[in-house]
Amino acid sequence: MLAFALKRLGLAVLVTFTVSAISFSLLHLSGDPATAIAGENATEADIAAINEQYGFDRPFAEQYAEWLWNAVQGDFGQSYYFKLPVAELIADRLSVTMTLGVCAISFALLTAVPLGVLAAIRPNSLIDRIALFISVAGQAMPSFWFGLIMIVVFSIKFRLLPPSGSETWRHFIMPTIVLGYYAMPAIMRLTRAGMLEVLNADYVRTARAKGAGAGRVLFKHALRNAIVPVVSLSAVQMGFMLGGSIVVESIFALHGAGYLAWESIGRHDLPTVQALILIFSCFYILFTLLSDLANAWLDPRIRVG
Amino acid sequence: MTSASAQTSESIVAVSRSVLLRRRVFGHYGLLFGLAVLGIVVAAAVFAPLLAEHSPYTQNLAARMKPPFWMAGSDPSHLLGTDQLGRDYLARLLYGARISLLIGLVTALISGLIGTALGVAAGYFGGKVDLAVTFLINVRLAMPVVLVALAIVALFGGSLQIVILVLGFLLWDRFAVVMRSSVMQIRGLEYVNAARAIGCSTPRILLSEIMPNVANNLIVVMTLEMAHAILLEAALSFLGLGVQPPTPSWGLMISEGKEMMLFQPWLITIPGIALFLLVLAINLLGDGLRDVTAPEAKG
Numbered sequence: 001m002l003a004f005a006l007k008r009l010g011l012a013v014l015v016t017f018t019v020s021a022i023s024f025s026l027l028h029l030s031g032d033p034a035t036a037i038a039g040e041n042a043t044e045a046d047i048a049a050i051n052e053q054y055g056f057d058r059p060f061a062e063q064y065a066e067w068l069w070n071a072v073q074g075d076f077g078q079s080y081y082f083k084l085p086v087a088e089l090i091a092d093r094l095s096v097t098m099t100l101g102v103c104a105i106s107f108a109l110l111t112a113v114p115l116g117v118l119a120a121i122r123p124n125s126l127i128d129r130i131a132l133f134i135s136v137a138g139q140a141m142p143s144f145w146f147g148l149i150m151i152v153v154f155s156i157k158f159r160l161l162p163p164s165g166s167e168t169w170r171h172f173i174m175p176t177i178v179l180g181y182y183a184m185p186a187i188m189r190l191t192r193a194g195m196l197e198v199l200n201a202d203y204v205r206t207a208r209a210k211g212a213g214a215g216r217v218l219f220k221h222a223l224r225n226a227i228v229p230v231v232s233l234s235a236v237q238m239g240f241m242l243g244g245s246i247v248v249e250s251i252f253a254l255h256g257a258g259y260l261a262w263e264s265i266g267r268h269d270l271p272t273v274q275a276l277i278l279i280f281s282c283f284y285i286l287f288t289l290l291s292d293l294a295n296a297w298l299d300p301r302i303r304v305g
Numbered sequence: 306m307t308s309a310s311a312q313t314s315e316s317i318v319a320v321s322r323s324v325l326l327r328r329r330v331f332g333h334y335g336l337l338f339g340l341a342v343l344g345i346v347v348a349a350a351v352f353a354p355l356l357a358e359h360s361p362y363t364q365n366l367a368a369r370m371k372p373p374f375w376m377a378g379s380d381p382s383h384l385l386g387t388d389q390l391g392r393d394y395l396a397r398l399l400y401g402a403r404i405s406l407l408i409g410l411v412t413a414l415i416s417g418l419i420g421t422a423l424g425v426a427a428g429y430f431g432g433k434v435d436l437a438v439t440f441l442i443n444v445r446l447a448m449p450v451v452l453v454a455l456a457i458v459a460l461f462g463g464s465l466q467i468v469i470l471v472l473g474f475l476l477w478d479r480f481a482v483v484m485r486s487s488v489m490q491i492r493g494l495e496y497v498n499a500a501r502a503i504g505c506s507t508p509r510i511l512l513s514e515i516m517p518n519v520a521n522n523l524i525v526v527m528t529l530e531m532a533h534a535i536l537l538e539a540a541l542s543f544l545g546l547g548v549q550p551p552t553p554s555w556g557l558m559i560s561e562g563k564e565m566m567l568f569q570p571w572l573i574t575i576p577g578i579a580l581f582l583l584v585l586a587i588n589l590l591g592d593g594l595r596d597v598t599a600p601e602a603k604g
Contacts, residue, residue, distance in 0.1 A: 015444050019447050026457060140584040144539075145539075151566075243449030277452055280452060
């Protein structure tokens, strides 16, 4: 187990470095950062001064090495726009995004798992069809549009919920539903497929034959085994969701890291965008690492294979 | 189920593969629905100049925000009304179908080419090649797609070509994953070994033995990634960092209608429903193709 864990950890670190290198080069090679900061009416002298001040005139590899060395120590440089340390800016906003992420994944699990279980107990029944419809519709629904429709219905028509902001828990209800609905279809399908497989397994038949009650068979024997892949899928989905929060946060003006990313992209604030890409990637890498380790711990076959 | 099995057991020898396939296709309502809706959208896109009475770009400030035909005060020459600049909404919707289909198709082709090359190489050669490709897939999955796409489009400036290129270079991961595992499953089969034994070159084995047998999976992934690309383009354009105005992109139409959604909700519901239906149809088509070509994999 230790060997597997170390190998997996090494891979995660390697992936992190590669992502940082790719995103750094993409952002630095694709535009002229000095013009972006100085604005379109800047003179040549302005641009030269900015190049020197920020070190854009130095070799590319040197810039990357310096940025990486500082980033590892938690220093992501100064935001061009806010003139504040990027690390501070992001730390401020990250709690909102984390809250949203945790709420959304909880919402997705609390709706998708029961629905998947019910659908598996009665395949091809009405509830199975409803579950299928919800998941198919969920995959096709543009989340920004779903968010707007919710604002029209719940904020404008019925005046139940605030349309934007992040002050109270009520501001989080609609973003949670929109972001959670994005993760629901995959979780529901996996729960249903897992339950269908497990319910036909020999040990479930044995449990029934022994005379175990229906509830006991369902929760103690079947769900416990069917839920294992769902847990690792949720970890991956959580990583995707934090990256996807940029759309939801900008619709509801929820001042989290995703909103900061959107604003910073519009302002060509490279250090902030760079740091955010790296941080969102790290979250994804961390969640998949944890889920892989948990799986290997639960299932010895993975460790060896 | 029982009646169907009784029917097939009677004529089990007589039923040919093509008849079986036809039966499966016509018994699959999701697939039929997907085909029908996609057909309508493709027709709308191709014949947009014939179907639309107005240009999607001509502004008419005297006739701004005319409501669609089912509401009071509508103008019969603008069936779906006009937007905040007085442009015909039906024309913009029809021409918008071209943008969505173009983005979906070209993106899926680019990412399909990259992902298939990587996945087939990894699956066929295994070993170090496989390790390298798996690593690349991990790196790609770790990058937040929306964020990276937005950042690059913002730096290069939004245009149709840039959006297609960026999405094409970002969405290859699923192709690589699926092609890798499909090729792994068949690379040790007898007909592949036989081809190797009679001295076929590697490119020949890959192109004429491996590819035809994984083409089904490739087509299914292609439809799903088309849908994915269409949704992402709409989201990027909605956030203002995708296709730029005055191009009639559905995402952009929703973004422009957002300011008026309080009084004119149809400005966002019409393009939104179009987007939803198109993506739904492509997804159903993909799921249906999987069910029909590989019924044993139905999940």
